[in-house]
Amino acid sequence: MGRRLRDGNVASHTPQNPRTNSCSRWELGVCAAVMACVSEFYAGKCVLITGATGFMGKVLVEKLLRSCPEVKALYLLIRTKQGQSSQQRIHTTLQSKLFDRLREENPDFHKKIIPVSSELTQPGLALSDEDVQTLTQNVHIIFHCAATIRFDEPLKHALQLNVIATQQLLSLAQQMQQLHAFIHISTAYANCNRHHIDEVIYPPPVEPGKLIHSLEWMDDAIIRDITPRLIGDWPNTYTYTKALAECVVQQESGKLNVGIIRPSIVGASWQEPFPGWIDNFNGPSGVFIAAGKGILRTMRASNDAVADLIPVDVVINLTLAAGWYTAVHRPKSVLVYNCTTGGINPFHWGEIEHHVMSTFKRNPLEQAFRRPNANITSNYLINQYWILVSHKFPALLYDLFLRLSGQKPQMMRIFNRLHKAIGLLEYFSSQDWEWNSDNMNMLMNQLSTEDRKMFNFDVRQLNWPEYIENYCIGTKKYVLNEDMADIPAARQHLRKLRNIRYTFNTVLLVFIWRVFIARSQMARNICDPLLPDLTTDTQKLEYPYQQNTAIYCPCLGPAPAHQAPCTTVYGRMTVYDRVWPYDRVRQCMAVYDSVWPCTTVYGRMAVYDSVRPCTTVYGRMTVYDSVRPCMAVRPCTTPYDRVRQCMAVYDSVRPCTTVYGRVRQCTAVYDSVRPCTTVYGRVRQRMAV
Numbered sequence: 001m002g003r004r005l006r007d008g009n010v011a012s013h014t015p016q017n018p019r020t021n022s023c024s025r026w027e028l029g030v031c032a033a034v035m036a037c038v039s040e041f042y043a044g045k046c047v048l049i050t051g052a053t054g055f056m057g058k059v060l061v062e063k064l065l066r067s068c069p070e071v072k073a074l075y076l077l078i079r080t081k082q083g084q085s086s087q088q089r090i091h092t093t094l095q096s097k098l099f100d101r102l103r104e105e106n107p108d109f110h111k112k113i114i115p116v117s118s119e120l121t122q123p124g125l126a127l128s129d130e131d132v133q134t135l136t137q138n139v140h141i142i143f144h145c146a147a148t149i150r151f152d153e154p155l156k157h158a159l160q161l162n163v164i165a166t167q168q169l170l171s172l173a174q175q176m177q178q179l180h181a182f183i184h185i186s187t188a189y190a191n192c193n194r195h196h197i198d199e200v201i202y203p204p205p206v207e208p209g210k211l212i213h214s215l216e217w218m219d220d221a222i223i224r225d226i227t228p229r230l231i232g233d234w235p236n237t238y239t240y241t242k243a244l245a246e247c248v249v250q251q252e253s254g255k256l257n258v259g260i261i262r263p264s265i266v267g268a269s270w271q272e273p274f275p276g277w278i279d280n281f282n283g284p285s286g287v288f289i290a291a292g293k294g295i296l297r298t299m300r301a302s303n304d305a306v307a308d309l310i311p312v313d314v315v316i317n318l319t320l321a322a323g324w325y326t327a328v329h330r331p332k333s334v335l336v337y338n339c340t341t342g343g344i345n346p347f348h349w350g351e352i353e354h355h356v357m358s359t360f361k362r363n364p365l366e367q368a369f370r371r372p373n374a375n376i377t378s379n380y381l382i383n384q385y386w387i388l389v390s391h392k393f394p395a396l397l398y399d400l401f402l403r404l405s406g407q408k409p410q411m412m413r414i415f416n417r418l419h420k421a422i423g424l425l426e427y428f429s430s431q432d433w434e435w436n437s438d439n440m441n442m443l444m445n446q447l448s449t450e451d452r453k454m455f456n457f458d459v460r461q462l463n464w465p466e467y468i469e470n471y472c473i474g475t476k477k478y479v480l481n482e483d484m485a486d487i488p489a490a491r492q493h494l495r496k497l498r499n500i501r502y503t504f505n506t507v508l509l510v511f512i513w514r515v516f517i518a519r520s521q522m523a524r525n526i527c528d529p530l531l532p533d534l535t536t537d538t539q540k541l542e543y544p545y546q547q548n549t550a551i552y553c554p555c556l557g558p559a560p561a562h563q564a565p566c567t568t569v570y571g572r573m574t575v576y577d578r579v580w581p582y583d584r585v586r587q588c589m590a591v592y593d594s595v596w597p598c599t600t601v602y603g604r605m606a607v608y609d610s611v612r613p614c615t616t617v618y619g620r621m622t623v624y625d626s627v628r629p630c631m632a633v634r635p636c637t638t639p640y641d642r643v644r645q646c647m648a649v650y651d652s653v654r655p656c657t658t659v660y661g662r663v664r665q666c667t668a669v670y671d672s673v674r675p676c677t678t679v680y681g682r683v684r685q686r687m688a689v
């Protein structure tokens with residue numbers, strides 16, 4: 001690694017006039033024929049990069065050193081953090097697997113890296129005078145990647161980093177004597193309040209200077225209160241301040257050659273330095289991991305909305321090419337590149353869900369909480385339902401288990417954080433945008449064949465299923481640092497989870513059956529058609545009586561009736577009793593109905609009698625009511641109606657042949673409906689009969 005600027009040991013170089021240094025059109029042709037023009041352009045150049053310890057910054061440093069080996073020096077503006085100096089931090093960053101390929105190709109690559117201590121939120125970027133002098137003398141190209149990308153960042157801090165730091169960097173750039181290009185990394189969602197987004201800088205929601213001055217004197221509590229009103233149509237302070245930053249870039253660019261790159265949702269690498277490289281939980285990566293671990297089961301997203309993911313290497317290739325183009329062609333105004341895939345090679349969230357789940361089932365993550373099975377829905381209520389059933393309920397059970405086993409409950413806490421994170425992402429997964437990407441296409445056409453291969457950002461070639469598979473495997477290998485050799489053990493763990501789920505579901509089903517369904521005729525009527533029909537098609541064709549046997553013994557395997565078709569209710573009852581002896585009459589009715597639904601009182605009675613011959617009118621009436629509830633079918637407004645109904649039943653039990661017998665029967669029935677306490681009442685009863 002090159003020594004820090006403060007040490008004053010900067011590799012000497014001959015300053016070149018940016019205008020004469022750029023490839024002429026003739027030179028471009030020669031360069032293309034001999035070697036890639038873009039890497040030729042970076043030869044001998046000093047490049048300043050902010051955000052080099054971040055996701056995209058790292059990939060930029062790696063690609064620049066690998067594909068432009070003649071680059072002179074990389075000045076990386078890095079803040080001290082957690083007691084580590086910028087020197088130590090870059091040292092740690094370079095240990096990342098990301099640099100393995102470069103390490104192999106060029107073990108001395110670190111010598112070109114010069115860390116510069118800089119806290120971007122401080123006045124003057126907290127640069128020493130010496131560092132300012134060296135940077136202003138040497139830097140040819142600036143890539144400004146640093147930003148806070150947190151969606152919940154307090155407005156003042158987001159403004160300080162994303163807007164004010166950009167402003168300060170631009171004024172430093174103005175002092176640079178041989179700067180060729182200033183490339184600012186923005187986001188495709190800076191203007192997410194619009195549906196169609198062109199490659200232009202839109203008017204800012206508020207004049208950035210005014211906002212900066214107003215927020216200076218306000219305390220944090222007031223700012224927090226007015227933030228929602230200030231950001232208006234923007235979903236968070238990140239996209240809002242990125243919109244303001246674009247405006248600042250335009251205002252302060254002066255005579256600088258400036259380009260703005262607007263990537264959409266930056267994901268794992270597609271090809272370089274190797275497929276699937278990713279090192280953080282941001283954006284979809286965290287969602288994929290949570291789904292792969294079986295924690296996330298539901299999320300609000302539209303199946304049909306375009307998932308505008310863009311691989312990180314595509315963004316970096318475009319950025320380097322834009323650096324070259326901006327320096328060489330010096331466009332008159334700030335050139336904006338929408339770096340997106342949706343308009344060129346669209347892929348949808350529903351498809352992503354499918355491929356993510358399929359990949360994690362084949363290549364499971366270690367120690368999954370449940371089997372991966374996430375579903376996306378755009379319906380708020382359905383999502384809330386699944387959150388309750390698939391997130392909160394299992395979390396409660398698991399925490400209960402942890403408590404009982406003397407451990408600290410943690411699942412509910414994890415779910416609360418997950419819900420906060422996905423709540424912030426839903427805005428981006430529930431709708432889609434149209435980005436114009438003419439400048440990206442124009443730039444591609446400007447590249448030589450060689451450059452197009454070396455700095456490939458042609459997303460038409462992107463094979464999504466393959467990319468998503470590599471992405472998921474990348475989260476496993478590089479974010480979670482899991483060993484691919486442990487996949488068989490992870491698969492075994494998933495099988496164990498599946499068996500636990502089957503057992504749990506069976507117990508739950510049996511419990512629900514016994515407590516609710518087996519005790520209620522109405523519930524049975526509702527549930528019977530919903531219960532799984534376990535019979536095969538051949539059985540259905542062969543014998544209708546067989547169809548429902550499985551309903552009565554769903555968890556205990558096939559009943560004997562499957563082997564020897566049962567044609568009588570009695571036979572059927574025998575099977576039933578073996579499985580689950582319980583409340584004979586109710587069972588009998590249920591079984592009978594399942595075989596031969598009984599619509600007449602008579603049929604019903606016949607079944608009833610076969611089980612428990614009825615000797616009392618009351619018992620008989622209960623059966624009668626269960627078949628054709630008298631109050632429901634024909635509301636009985638008078639005891640007389642009831643008596644008529646009862647008599648019909650009564651007759652079927654004990655037919656009466658004498659008038660006297662009839663009167664006695666009637667009286668008994670009548671009494672059971674409305675006991676009579678007066679002689680007058682009795683006489684009225686008899687008269688009625």
Ligand SMILES: CCCCCCCCCCCCCCCC(=O)SCCNC(=O)CCNC(=O)[C@H](O)C(C)(C)COP(=O)(O)OP(=O)(O)OC[C@H]1O[C@@H](n2cnc3c(N)ncnc32)[C@H](O)[C@@H]1OP(=O)(O)O
Nearest residue numbers: 149150151152281282283284286287291353421425428429
């Ligand atoms: C199969 C389904 C397919 C459908 C799939 C749809 C995906 C739909 C993606 C849309 C994506 C749009 C992206 C816009 C395009 C840009 O503009 S890109 C810039 C993107 N910026 C981000 O993604 C930053 C978002 N993150 C944040 O704002 C903050 O991390 C959060 C989410 C507010 C959490 O903050 P915090 O509570 O202070 O904690 P933090 O330490 O940051 O993280 C807490 C936990 O959340 C986890 N976490 C962080 N981010 C995430 C995440 N994205 N997901 C899950 N967990 C996360 C962390 O791993 C951590 O877990 P533990 O390690 O503690 O177990």
Ligand SMILES: NC(=O)C1=CN([C@@H]2O[C@H](COP(=O)(O)OP(=O)(O)OC[C@H]3O[C@@H](n4cnc5c(N)ncnc54)[C@H](OP(=O)(O)O)[C@@H]3O)[C@@H](O)[C@H]2O)C=CC1
Nearest residue numbers: 051052053054055056079119120121145146147187263266
């Ligand atoms: N990731 C994505 O999906 C997308 C990102 N972008 C844009 O790309 C750029 C890079 O994003 P990404 O790499 O993902 O972000 P990261 O969060 O991974 O990296 C942010 C970088 O900024 C640096 N930084 C933050 N605060 C300061 C500070 N006060 N002083 C000095 N350096 C600081 C961080 O350094 P440190 O290590 O010290 O924290 C880190 O190197 C951003 O401008 C972002 O807006 C745009 C679209 C999508």
